[in-house]
Amino acid sequence: MVPPKRQIGILVASAIVIANMIGTGVFTGAGYQAKYSFQDPWLMMSTWIIGGVIALCGAASYAELGSLMPRAGGEYVYLREAYHPAVGFMSGWVSLVIGFSAPIAAAALFFAQYVAAVFPALGDDVTIKVLACALIIGMAVLHAFDTRVGGRVQTAFTIAKVTLIVVFIGAGLLFGDGDWGHFARHGDGFSTLGTTAGAANYATALMFVSFAYSGWNAAAYIAGEIDRPQRTLPRALLLGAGIVMLLYVLLNLVFLYAVPPEAMAVDPDHQPVGDIAARALFGQGAGDVLSSLIALALVSSVSAMMMAGPRVYATMAADHALPQQLAFYSRRGVPSVAVVVQCVLAIGFAIFSNPDHLVRLVGFTLAAFAALTVGAVFIFRSRGKVSPYRTPGYPITPLAFLALSAWTVYYGARAEPTLTVEIAAMLAVGTVVYLVTARGKARTPIEADE
Numbered sequence: 001m002v003p004p005k006r007q008i009g010i011l012v013a014s015a016i017v018i019a020n021m022i023g024t025g026v027f028t029g030a031g032y033q034a035k036y037s038f039q040d041p042w043l044m045m046s047t048w049i050i051g052g053v054i055a056l057c058g059a060a061s062y063a064e065l066g067s068l069m070p071r072a073g074g075e076y077v078y079l080r081e082a083y084h085p086a087v088g089f090m091s092g093w094v095s096l097v098i099g100f101s102a103p104i105a106a107a108a109l110f111f112a113q114y115v116a117a118v119f120p121a122l123g124d125d126v127t128i129k130v131l132a133c134a135l136i137i138g139m140a141v142l143h144a145f146d147t148r149v150g151g152r153v154q155t156a157f158t159i160a161k162v163t164l165i166v167v168f169i170g171a172g173l174l175f176g177d178g179d180w181g182h183f184a185r186h187g188d189g190f191s192t193l194g195t196t197a198g199a200a201n202y203a204t205a206l207m208f209v210s211f212a213y214s215g216w217n218a219a220a221y222i223a224g225e226i227d228r229p230q231r232t233l234p235r236a237l238l239l240g241a242g243i244v245m246l247l248y249v250l251l252n253l254v255f256l257y258a259v260p261p262e263a264m265a266v267d268p269d270h271q272p273v274g275d276i277a278a279r280a281l282f283g284q285g286a287g288d289v290l291s292s293l294i295a296l297a298l299v300s301s302v303s304a305m306m307m308a309g310p311r312v313y314a315t316m317a318a319d320h321a322l323p324q325q326l327a328f329y330s331r332r333g334v335p336s337v338a339v340v341v342q343c344v345l346a347i348g349f350a351i352f353s354n355p356d357h358l359v360r361l362v363g364f365t366l367a368a369f370a371a372l373t374v375g376a377v378f379i380f381r382s383r384g385k386v387s388p389y390r391t392p393g394y395p396i397t398p399l400a401f402l403a404l405s406a407w408t409v410y411y412g413a414r415a416e417p418t419l420t421v422e423i424a425a426m427l428a429v430g431t432v433v434y435l436v437t438a439r440g441k442a443r444t445p446i447e448a449d450e
Contacts, residue, residue, distance in 0.1 A: 010232050010239075015158040016304050017216060017240025021055075022161055023107045023301025025212025025359070026248050027114075027274035027294055030255050031264045032359065033205045039261035041183045044205070048252050050404065051209035052245030055216040057401035059241040060391045061374040062217045063234035068380060068387035070230060074217060075373045076312055076321075082376035085321070086434055091369050092316040093430035098365050100309030101342055103214065105349030106358040107301040108132035110272060113355075114295035117275045118288045132350040135299060139306040140343035144336045157300030162247070164293045168278075169250045176281030178257035203411030210408065211363035212248065215304070216241040217370070230388040254281075306346075310338030321434075364412050364419050371405040374398045 033044050065078045076095065080088025112131035116123035122131065142153060172178065192198030216237065226232050255264070258277035274294050279287030310326075314335035317326035326338045349358060377391060377398050391397050413420045 009226075010235055012152075012155055013226055013232055013236035014240045015155040016308060017236055018162065018244055019158040019300045019304035020215025020308060021213060021240065021244040022158075022165065022247065023103075023212075023215070023298055023304075025208065025214070026251060027298070028110060028272045028355070028359070029208040029212045030252055030261075031273035031276075032208045032356065034261040034265035039265070041256045041261055043202070044256065044261060045249070045252060047202070047205045047209045048249050051206060051213045052241075052248060054210070054401055054404050055213040055241045055245060056238070057397045057404075058370055058374055059216045059237040060393070061377050061398045061401060063237045063389050064377055064387045064391045065373070065380070066233040066237070067230045067389035068385055070226070070233065074312055075369055076316055078373050078376050079369075080319075082379045083372075085319075087372070089316070089321050089434045090427060090430055091372070092312055092321060093433065094365055094369055094426070095309065095312045096316075096322075096342075097345070097426055097430075098362060099369075100305050100312075101345035102349050102353075102358045102362050103211075104136060104302050104305045104309075104342070104346040105132065105353065106355050106362070107298050107305070108135045108346070108350055109355050109358075111135055111295050111298040111302070113272060114275060114291050114298065117272070117291045118295075129351055133347050135302055136306075136343055136346045136350065139299070139303045140339050142303065143306045143310075144330075144334055144339040145332065153303065157296075157303055161297040161300045162243070164297055165247050165251055168290060169247075169254050172254040172258060172277070172281050176254070176258060177283075178254070178259075178281055180257060182256055182260040200411045200415045203408050204415050206408045207360060207363040207367070207412050209363075210367050211359045213241075213244070214362060214366050216244070217373075234389045306339065306342065309342050310335040313338040313341065322437075360416060361419060361422065364409065364416065365423055367405045367412075368409050371402050371409070374401045374405075 030044060033047065069077055069081060074095075076088045076092035078088075079091045109128065109132045112122075112128040112135070115131060116128060122128070193202055226236075255273055255277045258280045259273075263280075264273045264276060272294075275287065275291045278290035278294075281287075282290065313322060313326045314329065315327075316322045317324055317338070326335070326341060328335065328337045330336045375398070378395070380387075
Protein backbone atom coordinates (compact mmCIF):
# COMPACT_ATOMS: atom_id res chain seq x y z
CA MET A 1 0.00 0.00 0.00
CA VAL A 2 1.40 3.41 -1.01
CA PRO A 3 1.03 6.01 1.80
CA PRO A 4 -0.66 9.32 0.97
CA LYS A 5 1.60 12.17 -0.11
CA ARG A 6 1.54 15.66 1.42
CA GLN A 7 1.08 17.59 -1.81
CA ILE A 8 -2.00 19.79 -1.26
CA GLY A 9 -1.34 23.50 -0.64
CA ILE A 10 -3.44 26.38 0.64
CA LEU A 11 -5.04 27.09 -2.74
CA VAL A 12 -6.31 23.56 -3.32
CA ALA A 13 -7.28 23.06 0.36
CA SER A 14 -9.30 26.30 0.39
CA ALA A 15 -10.83 25.36 -2.96
CA ILE A 16 -11.95 22.03 -1.52
CA VAL A 17 -13.64 23.80 1.43
CA ILE A 18 -15.37 26.34 -0.82
CA ALA A 19 -16.39 23.73 -3.39
CA ASN A 20 -17.78 21.41 -0.70
CA MET A 21 -19.83 24.25 0.76
CA ILE A 22 -21.13 25.97 -2.36
CA GLY A 23 -23.44 23.58 -4.07
CA THR A 24 -26.91 22.21 -3.77
CA GLY A 25 -27.98 23.99 -0.61
CA VAL A 26 -27.50 27.61 -1.55
CA PHE A 27 -29.28 27.18 -4.90
CA THR A 28 -32.25 25.39 -3.33
CA GLY A 29 -32.37 26.18 0.41
CA ALA A 30 -34.48 29.33 0.17
CA GLY A 31 -37.15 27.41 -1.73
CA TYR A 32 -37.41 24.77 0.98
CA GLN A 33 -37.47 27.48 3.67
CA ALA A 34 -40.36 29.19 1.94
CA LYS A 35 -42.23 25.93 1.39
CA TYR A 36 -41.89 24.38 4.84
CA SER A 37 -41.12 27.10 7.38
CA PHE A 38 -42.01 30.74 6.84
CA GLN A 39 -42.14 33.49 4.24
CA ASP A 40 -40.74 36.50 6.06
CA PRO A 41 -37.75 37.68 3.93
CA TRP A 42 -35.86 39.20 6.87
CA LEU A 43 -36.33 36.06 8.92
CA MET A 44 -35.06 34.01 5.98
CA MET A 45 -31.97 36.24 5.66
CA SER A 46 -31.24 35.91 9.37
CA THR A 47 -30.92 32.13 9.02
CA TRP A 48 -28.11 32.54 6.49
CA ILE A 49 -26.25 34.89 8.81
CA ILE A 50 -26.65 32.60 11.82
CA GLY A 51 -25.72 29.60 9.69
CA GLY A 52 -22.54 31.39 8.67
CA VAL A 53 -21.69 32.18 12.28
CA ILE A 54 -22.16 28.51 13.17
CA ALA A 55 -19.88 27.47 10.30
CA LEU A 56 -17.15 29.95 11.30
CA CYS A 57 -17.26 28.87 14.94
CA GLY A 58 -17.06 25.24 13.85
CA ALA A 59 -14.22 25.91 11.41
CA ALA A 60 -12.20 27.68 14.11
CA SER A 61 -12.65 24.71 16.45
CA TYR A 62 -11.85 22.13 13.78
CA ALA A 63 -8.72 24.10 12.90
CA GLU A 64 -7.40 23.48 16.42
CA LEU A 65 -8.21 19.77 16.21
CA GLY A 66 -6.74 19.45 12.74
CA SER A 67 -3.50 21.15 13.79
CA LEU A 68 -3.27 18.86 16.80
CA MET A 69 -3.87 15.72 14.71
CA PRO A 70 -2.95 16.46 11.07
CA ARG A 71 -4.16 13.14 9.68
CA ALA A 72 -6.71 12.24 7.07
CA GLY A 73 -10.07 11.20 8.47
CA GLY A 74 -11.60 14.30 10.05
CA GLU A 75 -14.19 13.60 12.75
CA TYR A 76 -13.38 9.91 12.79
CA VAL A 77 -9.88 10.62 14.10
CA TYR A 78 -10.90 13.41 16.49
CA LEU A 79 -13.78 11.49 18.10
CA ARG A 80 -11.79 8.27 18.33
CA GLU A 81 -9.03 10.06 20.23
CA ALA A 82 -11.32 12.24 22.38
CA TYR A 83 -14.00 9.73 23.41
CA HIS A 84 -13.63 6.10 22.38
CA PRO A 85 -12.92 4.12 19.19
CA ALA A 86 -16.64 3.25 19.03
CA VAL A 87 -17.63 6.93 18.84
CA GLY A 88 -15.06 7.53 16.12
CA PHE A 89 -16.36 4.51 14.25
CA MET A 90 -19.94 5.82 14.42
CA SER A 91 -18.80 9.14 12.98
CA GLY A 92 -17.03 7.37 10.14
CA TRP A 93 -20.04 5.12 9.63
CA VAL A 94 -22.29 8.19 9.34
CA SER A 95 -19.85 9.75 6.87
CA LEU A 96 -19.84 6.56 4.83
CA VAL A 97 -23.61 6.09 4.76
CA ILE A 98 -24.87 9.69 4.88
CA GLY A 99 -22.22 12.36 5.33
CA PHE A 100 -20.78 12.29 1.81
CA SER A 101 -22.78 9.84 -0.28
CA ALA A 102 -26.17 11.50 0.36
CA PRO A 103 -24.96 15.07 -0.40
CA ILE A 104 -23.22 13.80 -3.55
CA ALA A 105 -26.52 12.27 -4.65
CA ALA A 106 -28.47 15.44 -3.81
CA ALA A 107 -26.02 17.67 -5.70
CA ALA A 108 -26.10 15.32 -8.69
CA LEU A 109 -29.91 15.29 -8.71
CA PHE A 110 -30.09 19.08 -8.59
CA PHE A 111 -27.47 19.24 -11.36
CA ALA A 112 -29.80 17.13 -13.47
CA GLN A 113 -32.77 19.36 -12.60
CA TYR A 114 -30.91 22.51 -13.66
CA VAL A 115 -30.03 20.76 -16.93
CA ALA A 116 -33.71 19.86 -17.33
CA ALA A 117 -34.69 23.49 -16.70
CA VAL A 118 -32.70 24.40 -19.81
CA PHE A 119 -33.70 21.31 -21.81
CA PRO A 120 -37.28 20.44 -20.72
CA ALA A 121 -37.26 17.21 -22.75
CA LEU A 122 -34.84 15.81 -20.16
CA GLY A 123 -37.16 16.59 -17.26
CA ASP A 124 -38.79 13.20 -16.63
CA ASP A 125 -37.82 11.42 -13.42
CA VAL A 126 -35.95 8.56 -15.12
CA THR A 127 -33.78 10.89 -17.19
CA ILE A 128 -33.07 13.04 -14.13
CA LYS A 129 -31.75 10.01 -12.27
CA VAL A 130 -29.72 8.81 -15.27
CA LEU A 131 -28.03 12.22 -15.60
CA ALA A 132 -27.30 12.29 -11.86
CA CYS A 133 -25.75 8.82 -11.91
CA ALA A 134 -23.66 9.68 -14.98
CA LEU A 135 -22.20 12.70 -13.17
CA ILE A 136 -21.40 10.64 -10.07
CA ILE A 137 -19.62 8.01 -12.14
CA GLY A 138 -17.67 10.63 -14.10
CA MET A 139 -16.37 12.33 -10.97
CA ALA A 140 -15.50 8.98 -9.40
CA VAL A 141 -13.39 8.09 -12.44
CA LEU A 142 -11.59 11.44 -12.23
CA HIS A 143 -10.75 11.16 -8.53
CA ALA A 144 -9.82 7.50 -8.71
CA PHE A 145 -7.08 8.43 -11.18
CA ASP A 146 -4.79 11.00 -9.57
CA THR A 147 -4.89 13.36 -6.56
CA ARG A 148 -2.86 16.09 -8.24
CA VAL A 149 -4.91 16.05 -11.45
CA GLY A 150 -8.15 15.88 -9.46
CA GLY A 151 -6.98 18.77 -7.29
CA ARG A 152 -6.20 20.95 -10.31
CA VAL A 153 -9.57 20.21 -11.88
CA GLN A 154 -11.22 20.94 -8.52
CA THR A 155 -9.44 24.28 -8.20
CA ALA A 156 -10.47 25.31 -11.72
CA PHE A 157 -14.10 24.34 -11.06
CA THR A 158 -14.11 26.27 -7.79
CA ILE A 159 -12.69 29.44 -9.33
CA ALA A 160 -15.33 29.23 -12.05
CA LYS A 161 -18.09 28.62 -9.50
CA VAL A 162 -17.12 31.56 -7.28
CA THR A 163 -16.80 33.79 -10.36
CA LEU A 164 -20.29 32.74 -11.46
CA ILE A 165 -21.80 33.62 -8.09
CA VAL A 166 -20.02 36.98 -7.91
CA VAL A 167 -21.19 37.85 -11.44
CA PHE A 168 -24.73 36.68 -10.63
CA ILE A 169 -24.82 38.88 -7.50
CA GLY A 170 -23.38 41.93 -9.27
CA ALA A 171 -25.49 41.58 -12.41
CA GLY A 172 -28.64 40.84 -10.41
CA LEU A 173 -28.30 43.95 -8.26
CA LEU A 174 -27.15 46.27 -11.04
CA PHE A 175 -29.11 45.09 -14.07
CA GLY A 176 -31.70 42.57 -12.87
CA ASP A 177 -35.44 43.17 -12.99
CA GLY A 178 -36.04 42.78 -9.24
CA ASP A 179 -38.03 44.62 -6.60
CA TRP A 180 -36.82 45.70 -3.14
CA GLY A 181 -40.49 45.81 -2.20
CA HIS A 182 -40.31 42.05 -1.67
CA PHE A 183 -38.59 42.77 1.64
CA ALA A 184 -41.61 44.75 2.80
CA ARG A 185 -43.76 41.61 2.72
CA HIS A 186 -43.72 40.08 6.16
CA GLY A 187 -45.05 36.76 7.35
CA ASP A 188 -45.34 36.05 11.04
CA GLY A 189 -41.93 37.59 11.53
CA PHE A 190 -39.56 37.43 14.45
CA SER A 191 -42.42 37.60 16.95
CA THR A 192 -43.17 33.93 16.30
CA LEU A 193 -39.76 32.76 17.57
CA GLY A 194 -41.01 32.92 21.15
CA THR A 195 -43.55 30.18 20.45
CA THR A 196 -42.85 26.46 20.21
CA ALA A 197 -44.16 26.32 16.65
CA GLY A 198 -42.13 29.35 15.60
CA ALA A 199 -38.95 27.98 17.14
CA ALA A 200 -39.51 24.62 15.44
CA ASN A 201 -40.04 26.34 12.07
CA TYR A 202 -36.87 28.36 12.51
CA ALA A 203 -34.91 25.24 13.46
CA THR A 204 -36.25 23.49 10.34
CA ALA A 205 -35.10 26.45 8.26
CA LEU A 206 -31.68 26.29 9.90
CA MET A 207 -31.52 22.60 9.02
CA PHE A 208 -31.72 23.48 5.33
CA VAL A 209 -29.15 26.23 5.89
CA SER A 210 -26.89 23.79 7.76
CA PHE A 211 -26.99 21.53 4.73
CA ALA A 212 -25.99 24.47 2.53
CA TYR A 213 -23.06 25.32 4.84
CA SER A 214 -21.99 21.69 5.27
CA GLY A 215 -18.49 21.21 3.93
CA TRP A 216 -16.81 23.92 6.00
CA ASN A 217 -14.81 21.10 7.62
CA ALA A 218 -13.81 19.49 4.30
CA ALA A 219 -10.08 20.27 4.50
CA ALA A 220 -9.86 18.31 7.77
CA TYR A 221 -10.71 15.12 5.88
CA ILE A 222 -7.63 15.39 3.70
CA ALA A 223 -5.24 16.66 6.41
CA GLY A 224 -2.96 13.68 5.79
CA GLU A 225 -2.30 15.01 2.28
CA ILE A 226 -1.94 18.73 3.13
CA ASP A 227 1.51 20.27 2.99
CA ARG A 228 2.51 21.92 6.31
CA PRO A 229 -0.93 21.13 7.83
CA GLN A 230 -0.45 23.05 11.12
CA ARG A 231 -0.18 26.24 9.09
CA THR A 232 -2.24 25.47 5.99
CA LEU A 233 -5.25 23.69 7.49
CA PRO A 234 -6.51 26.49 9.81
CA ARG A 235 -6.14 29.06 7.07
CA ALA A 236 -7.99 26.90 4.56
CA LEU A 237 -10.89 26.20 6.93
CA LEU A 238 -11.41 29.81 8.04
CA LEU A 239 -10.73 31.40 4.65
CA GLY A 240 -13.10 29.01 2.90
CA ALA A 241 -15.90 29.37 5.45
CA GLY A 242 -15.58 33.18 5.56
CA ILE A 243 -15.74 33.58 1.78
CA VAL A 244 -18.73 31.29 1.51
CA MET A 245 -20.66 33.04 4.28
CA LEU A 246 -20.28 36.38 2.47
CA LEU A 247 -21.35 34.88 -0.84
CA TYR A 248 -24.34 33.09 0.70
CA VAL A 249 -25.74 36.18 2.38
CA LEU A 250 -25.39 38.27 -0.78
CA LEU A 251 -26.76 35.53 -3.03
CA ASN A 252 -29.90 35.07 -0.93
CA LEU A 253 -30.32 38.85 -0.87
CA VAL A 254 -30.40 38.72 -4.67
CA PHE A 255 -32.86 35.79 -4.67
CA LEU A 256 -35.28 37.75 -2.49
CA TYR A 257 -34.75 40.85 -4.59
CA ALA A 258 -35.65 38.79 -7.66
CA VAL A 259 -38.82 37.09 -6.38
CA PRO A 260 -40.90 37.15 -3.18
CA PRO A 261 -40.74 34.16 -0.83
CA GLU A 262 -44.08 32.76 -1.97
CA ALA A 263 -42.75 32.44 -5.55
CA MET A 264 -39.85 30.33 -4.26
CA ALA A 265 -42.15 27.79 -2.64
CA VAL A 266 -43.70 26.40 -5.83
CA ASP A 267 -41.79 23.10 -6.12
CA PRO A 268 -38.18 23.24 -4.88
CA ASP A 269 -37.66 19.57 -5.75
CA HIS A 270 -38.22 20.22 -9.47
CA GLN A 271 -37.85 23.99 -9.88
CA PRO A 272 -34.80 25.18 -7.88
CA VAL A 273 -34.83 28.74 -6.61
CA GLY A 274 -31.67 29.64 -8.53
CA ASP A 275 -33.45 28.94 -11.80
CA ILE A 276 -36.57 30.86 -10.71
CA ALA A 277 -34.50 33.89 -9.70
CA ALA A 278 -32.35 33.85 -12.86
CA ARG A 279 -35.39 33.90 -15.13
CA ALA A 280 -37.12 36.60 -13.08
CA LEU A 281 -34.04 38.84 -13.15
CA PHE A 282 -32.82 38.39 -16.70
CA GLY A 283 -35.58 36.78 -18.76
CA GLN A 284 -35.86 33.32 -20.30
CA GLY A 285 -32.79 33.47 -22.56
CA ALA A 286 -30.36 34.73 -19.95
CA GLY A 287 -32.03 32.48 -17.40
CA ASP A 288 -31.14 29.46 -19.54
CA VAL A 289 -27.50 30.53 -19.63
CA LEU A 290 -27.29 31.09 -15.89
CA SER A 291 -29.07 27.83 -15.09
CA SER A 292 -26.53 26.05 -17.29
CA LEU A 293 -23.69 27.69 -15.38
CA ILE A 294 -25.28 26.76 -12.05
CA ALA A 295 -25.43 23.16 -13.26
CA LEU A 296 -21.68 23.32 -13.94
CA ALA A 297 -21.17 24.75 -10.45
CA LEU A 298 -22.88 21.70 -8.99
CA VAL A 299 -20.41 19.50 -10.89
CA SER A 300 -17.72 21.10 -8.71
CA SER A 301 -19.63 20.16 -5.55
CA VAL A 302 -19.88 16.51 -6.55
CA SER A 303 -16.18 16.55 -7.45
CA ALA A 304 -15.12 18.04 -4.10
CA MET A 305 -17.10 15.57 -2.01
CA MET A 306 -15.92 12.67 -4.16
CA MET A 307 -12.37 13.76 -3.35
CA ALA A 308 -12.77 14.24 0.43
CA GLY A 309 -15.05 11.37 1.52
CA PRO A 310 -12.88 8.38 0.55
CA ARG A 311 -10.05 9.67 2.77
CA VAL A 312 -12.28 9.03 5.80
CA TYR A 313 -13.04 5.47 4.76
CA ALA A 314 -9.38 4.77 3.99
CA THR A 315 -8.36 5.99 7.45
CA MET A 316 -10.99 3.83 9.13
CA ALA A 317 -9.87 0.81 7.14
CA ALA A 318 -6.25 1.42 8.13
CA ASP A 319 -7.46 1.26 11.75
CA HIS A 320 -9.23 -2.06 11.04
CA ALA A 321 -12.62 -0.38 11.51
CA LEU A 322 -13.67 -1.14 7.93
CA PRO A 323 -12.55 -3.79 5.41
CA GLN A 324 -8.84 -3.49 4.66
CA GLN A 325 -9.46 -3.10 0.95
CA LEU A 326 -10.72 0.45 1.58
CA ALA A 327 -7.27 1.44 2.89
CA PHE A 328 -5.65 0.78 -0.48
CA TYR A 329 -3.86 3.78 -2.01
CA SER A 330 -2.82 3.63 -5.64
CA ARG A 331 0.65 4.59 -6.81
CA ARG A 332 -0.72 8.03 -7.60
CA GLY A 333 -1.76 8.51 -3.96
CA VAL A 334 -5.50 7.92 -4.38
CA PRO A 335 -7.71 5.70 -2.12
CA SER A 336 -9.20 4.24 -5.28
CA VAL A 337 -11.22 1.41 -3.72
CA ALA A 338 -12.87 3.86 -1.29
CA VAL A 339 -13.72 6.13 -4.22
CA VAL A 340 -15.52 3.27 -5.94
CA VAL A 341 -17.45 2.35 -2.77
CA GLN A 342 -18.58 5.96 -2.30
CA CYS A 343 -19.62 6.09 -5.95
CA VAL A 344 -21.85 3.03 -5.52
CA LEU A 345 -23.47 4.40 -2.34
CA ALA A 346 -24.13 7.78 -3.94
CA ILE A 347 -25.75 6.13 -6.95
CA GLY A 348 -28.02 4.18 -4.59
CA PHE A 349 -29.18 7.40 -2.90
CA ALA A 350 -29.72 9.08 -6.27
CA ILE A 351 -31.89 6.23 -7.52
CA PHE A 352 -33.96 5.47 -4.43
CA SER A 353 -34.33 8.83 -2.65
CA ASN A 354 -35.33 12.44 -3.39
CA PRO A 355 -33.55 15.76 -2.80
CA ASP A 356 -35.92 17.05 -0.10
CA HIS A 357 -35.41 13.99 2.08
CA LEU A 358 -31.64 13.94 1.50
CA VAL A 359 -31.24 17.61 2.48
CA ARG A 360 -33.09 17.19 5.78
CA LEU A 361 -31.37 13.89 6.60
CA VAL A 362 -27.88 15.30 6.03
CA GLY A 363 -28.52 18.60 7.82
CA PHE A 364 -29.87 16.89 10.95
CA THR A 365 -27.18 14.17 11.15
CA LEU A 366 -24.13 16.30 10.47
CA ALA A 367 -25.20 18.94 13.01
CA ALA A 368 -25.24 16.30 15.75
CA PHE A 369 -21.83 14.80 14.97
CA ALA A 370 -20.20 18.17 14.34
CA ALA A 371 -21.32 19.23 17.84
CA LEU A 372 -19.70 16.13 19.33
CA THR A 373 -16.50 16.96 17.47
CA VAL A 374 -16.36 20.57 18.60
CA GLY A 375 -16.87 19.34 22.16
CA ALA A 376 -13.61 17.41 21.74
CA VAL A 377 -11.73 20.73 21.91
CA PHE A 378 -12.62 20.97 25.61
CA ILE A 379 -11.62 17.35 26.20
CA PHE A 380 -8.19 17.67 24.63
CA ARG A 381 -7.45 20.90 26.47
CA SER A 382 -8.44 19.27 29.77
CA ARG A 383 -5.87 16.55 28.99
CA GLY A 384 -3.16 19.12 28.43
CA LYS A 385 -2.97 18.56 24.67
CA VAL A 386 -1.47 21.71 23.14
CA SER A 387 -2.23 22.44 19.50
CA PRO A 388 -0.04 24.70 17.34
CA TYR A 389 -3.27 26.57 16.52
CA ARG A 390 -5.59 27.81 19.26
CA THR A 391 -9.29 28.51 18.66
CA PRO A 392 -9.83 32.31 18.72
CA GLY A 393 -12.39 33.44 21.28
CA TYR A 394 -12.16 30.19 23.28
CA PRO A 395 -14.32 29.11 25.11
CA ILE A 396 -17.07 31.33 23.65
CA THR A 397 -16.49 30.18 20.06
CA PRO A 398 -17.00 26.41 20.62
CA LEU A 399 -19.74 27.04 23.18
CA ALA A 400 -21.69 29.15 20.67
CA PHE A 401 -21.40 26.37 18.11
CA LEU A 402 -22.58 23.76 20.61
CA ALA A 403 -25.55 25.84 21.79
CA LEU A 404 -26.81 26.69 18.30
CA SER A 405 -26.31 23.13 17.05
CA ALA A 406 -28.11 21.62 20.05
CA TRP A 407 -31.03 23.99 19.57
CA THR A 408 -31.30 23.08 15.87
CA VAL A 409 -31.09 19.34 16.52
CA TYR A 410 -33.62 19.44 19.38
CA TYR A 411 -36.31 21.28 17.45
CA GLY A 412 -35.42 19.43 14.26
CA ALA A 413 -36.04 16.12 16.03
CA ARG A 414 -39.39 17.36 17.32
CA ALA A 415 -40.43 18.60 13.90
CA GLU A 416 -39.19 15.53 11.97
CA PRO A 417 -39.65 12.43 14.17
CA THR A 418 -39.33 10.16 11.12
CA LEU A 419 -35.78 11.37 10.57
CA THR A 420 -34.93 10.52 14.16
CA VAL A 421 -36.14 6.96 13.64
CA GLU A 422 -34.15 6.58 10.40
CA ILE A 423 -30.96 7.86 12.00
CA ALA A 424 -31.47 5.64 15.06
CA ALA A 425 -31.84 2.63 12.75
CA MET A 426 -28.67 3.58 10.87
CA LEU A 427 -26.72 3.90 14.13
CA ALA A 428 -28.09 0.55 15.31
CA VAL A 429 -26.77 -1.11 12.15
CA GLY A 430 -23.46 0.68 12.68
CA THR A 431 -23.29 -0.68 16.23
CA VAL A 432 -23.70 -4.22 14.94
CA VAL A 433 -21.00 -3.66 12.30
CA TYR A 434 -18.66 -2.26 14.94
CA LEU A 435 -19.20 -5.16 17.32
CA VAL A 436 -18.69 -7.72 14.57
CA THR A 437 -15.79 -6.24 12.62
CA ALA A 438 -14.10 -3.43 14.53
CA ARG A 439 -14.29 -3.95 18.28
CA GLY A 440 -10.86 -4.64 19.70
CA LYS A 441 -9.19 -4.13 16.32
CA ALA A 442 -9.19 -0.37 15.94
CA ARG A 443 -6.31 1.44 17.54
CA THR A 444 -6.95 2.78 21.01
CA PRO A 445 -6.23 6.45 21.77
CA ILE A 446 -3.06 5.51 23.67
CA GLU A 447 -1.71 3.47 20.78
CA ALA A 448 -2.54 6.24 18.34
CA ASP A 449 -0.59 8.77 20.39
CA GLU A 450 2.41 6.56 20.40
